[in-house]
Amino acid sequence: MTQSVRPxxxxxxxxxxxxxxxxxxxxxxxxxxxxxxxxxRISLAVSKGDLAGMLGEAGTDNVQGEAQKKLDVIANxxxxxxxxxxxxxxxxxxxxxxxVYSIPHRYPRGEFxxxxxxxxxxxxxxxxxxxxxxxxxxxxxxxxxEPAVEHFMQPGTRQLAAGYAVYGPSTLLVLTVGDGVAKFTxxxxxxxxxxxxxxxxxxxETGEFSINMSNARHWHPPVCRYVDELLAGRDGPRxxxxxMRWVAAMVGDVHRILCxxxxxxxxxxxxxxxxxxxxxxxxxxxxxxxxxxxxxxAATNGTQRIMEIxxxxxxxxxxxxxxxxxxxxxxxxxxxxx
Ligand code: F6P
Numbered sequence: 001m002t003q004s005v006r007p008x009x010x011x012x013x014x015x016x017x018x019x020x021x022x023x024x025x026x027x028x029x030x031x032x033x034x035x036x037x038x039x040x041r042i043s044l045a046v047s048k049g050d051l052a053g054m055l056g057e058a059g060t061d062n063v064q065g066e067a068q069k070k071l072d073v074i075a076n077x078x079x080x081x082x083x084x085x086x087x088x089x090x091x092x093x094x095x096x097x098x099x100v101y102s103i104p105h106r107y108p109r110g111e112f113x114x115x116x117x118x119x120x121x122x123x124x125x126x127x128x129x130x131x132x133x134x135x136x137x138x139x140x141x142x143x144x145x146e147p148a149v150e151h152f153m154q155p156g157t158r159q160l161a162a163g164y165a166v167y168g169p170s171t172l173l174v175l176t177v178g179d180g181v182a183k184f185t186x187x188x189x190x191x192x193x194x195x196x197x198x199x200x201x202x203x204x205e206t207g208e209f210s211i212n213m214s215n216a217r218h219w220h221p222p223v224c225r226y227v228d229e230l231l232a233g234r235d236g237p238r239x240x241x242x243x244m245r246w247v248a249a250m251v252g253d254v255h256r257i258l259c260x261x262x263x264x265x266x267x268x269x270x271x272x273x274x275x276x277x278x279x280x281x282x283x284x285x286x287x288x289x290x291x292x293x294x295x296x297x298a299a300t301n302g303t304q305r306i307m308e309i310x311x312x313x314x315x316x317x318x319x320x321x322x323x324x325x326x327x328x329x330x331x332x333x334x335x336x337x338x
Contacts, residue, residue, distance in 0.1 A: 010036055010173065010184050010193035017177055024160070024177050027110055031088035031137065032161060035114070036173055036184075036193055038082035039133050039165035042075045042119070043186060046131065046167040055126050063098040063315060069125050072096055075118035075133060089114055090140040091147035093314050095283040100149055100314070112160070113138040113152055117283035120164070121249020130168040132251030136287040137161040149314055152282065156307030162287035164251045174200075174258065176294040181258065200258050202297035206324040208243045208262035210253045218269035222302065222334035250279065254288050254322070258295055263327040267302065268319040277301070277319035281311055285318045298328040302335035 014029040045054050058068040076096040083089055084101075087108035092101040095117040103109050116135040124131050137160045144151055163175035171186040173193055183197035209230055216227070233241040245262070247253045253264045268277045279285050289299035289306040299306040299322035309318065321331050 008195040010175075010195070013182060013184075013195055013198075014177075017179060021179065023179055027088050028112065028137065028160060028177070030086065031083070031110070031112055031114070032163075032175070032177075034082055034086050034088070035079070035116075035135055035163075036165075038079045039171075039173060040186060040191065040193075041078050041082070042071075042133055043165065043167050043171040045074055045078070046071065046125075049128070062096045064095075066122075068096065069119070069122050071125050071131075072119045072122055079114075079116055079118050079133070079135075083114060086110075088112055090144075091151075092116070093149075093152055093282065094118060095280055095315070100147060100152065102147055111140050113140055113147065115152065115282050115287075117280065120251050120284065121247070124247075124249050124252075129249070130166055130247055130252040130255075131249050132164050132166045132255075134164045134251060134284055134287050135162065136282065136290070152314060153311045155310055156281075156286035156289055159286060159290050159307075162290040164254070164287065164291070166251050166255050168252065168255075172196075172255070174255065174291065176291050178294065181291055181295045183258075200295045202257055202292060202295045202324055203261040204296070204325045206261035206263060206327055207240060208245060208256075208260070209265070209327070210244065210246050210257075210262060210323075211265040211267075212246060212248075213244070215269055215271075218271050219267055220269065220338075222331065222338045223265065223267045226331040226334050250284055250288065254292065257297070257323040258291065261324045263321065263323040263331070265331070266320045275317055277317045279318060279320050281306070281309060281316040281318040282314060285320050285322075288320075289322060292322045296325065297323050298325045298332075299323075300328060300332045302332060 017023050018029045058070045058073045060068045085107045088110035092114045121131040161177045166172045173184040181200040184193035185196040230242040266279050285306050292299050301319045
């Protein structure tokens with residue numbers, strides 16, 4: 001008789017990691033469950049869309065000077081409200097807010113720092129394409145009682161957990177606590193996150209790349225060289241054809257890479273020479289790099305491992321090359337040669 005496999009819930013997965021493997025403290029488990037609950041609420045708001053007046057502009061700009069969508073603001077508030085009272089956190093930082101959000105004194109304080117991009121891929125909101133939430137967890141340095149920006153300035157190697165939710169045809173949560181990468185699907189009938197994949201692997205080899213080709217004229221020579229070789233296909237130096245995909249939401253592109261491999265690139269370019277890229281180190285690049293490395297892939301800024309970059313500000317930007325190891329190493333080597 002074949003044994004039926006009982007579905008594993010997010011709670012069960014985290015309890016096993018905490019109790020049986022001793023890899024995370026109980027407080028971190030509880031924090032991750034709260035983050036997952038907030039993502040569930042954001043998923044609900046996203047799926048109501050126009051019916052609940054969720055689409056369109058908020059009429060405000062964020063700290064980066066970008067126009068906020070209503071859902072950017074709703075997702076940010078949902079994450080703040082869900083996480084401020086649980087007692088697990090010392091402070092939060094969000095791509096949508098200028099400074100550190102300290103836990104109000106009326107609530108107990110914990111020892112963790114939570115960083116998030118509440119709604120990644122905002123330009124996809126109004127066209128009903130995939131969007132998501134990205135998060136990362138750090139530890140407040142010992143002895144600190146009033147968390148400030150400087151306490152968040154830790155390289156990605158110090159992340160205790162990272163993950164993202166994708167609000168696509170299904171709502172998914174993809175998570176790492178340093179023990180590989182696990183994937184959960186939200187069962188919208190029961191409201192529970194059910195494991196639908198564990199120990200995800202990014203293959204070393206790939207035939208797929210992701211980059212916004214409309215910026216090609218602004219790229220630096222190593223990126224031009226690498227992409228030109230891919231585009232040359234079977235007749236070029238790579239001797240094979242490559243396919244291209246661009247979701248325009250990092251969560252969507254990284255999720256595809258975690259499912260079947262590929263390389264994602266958002267290089268720095270010549271448009272704004274002072275900006276080292278478009279994506280944010282703390283809210284996007286570090287958590288995605290942690291996930292991709294845990295799945296056997298690699299992540300660099302062209303010259304350096306992303307997770308070893310020392311941040312200098314909450315909203316630092318960085319060039320990103322991540323995904324299948326052999327491709328990331330090749331484009332990184334082209335930068336070094338240059
Ligand atoms: O946060 C920035 C972001 O929306 C990423 O999620 C995405 O990969 C990228 O910007 C899309 O950039 P572009 O507008 O150049 O397509």
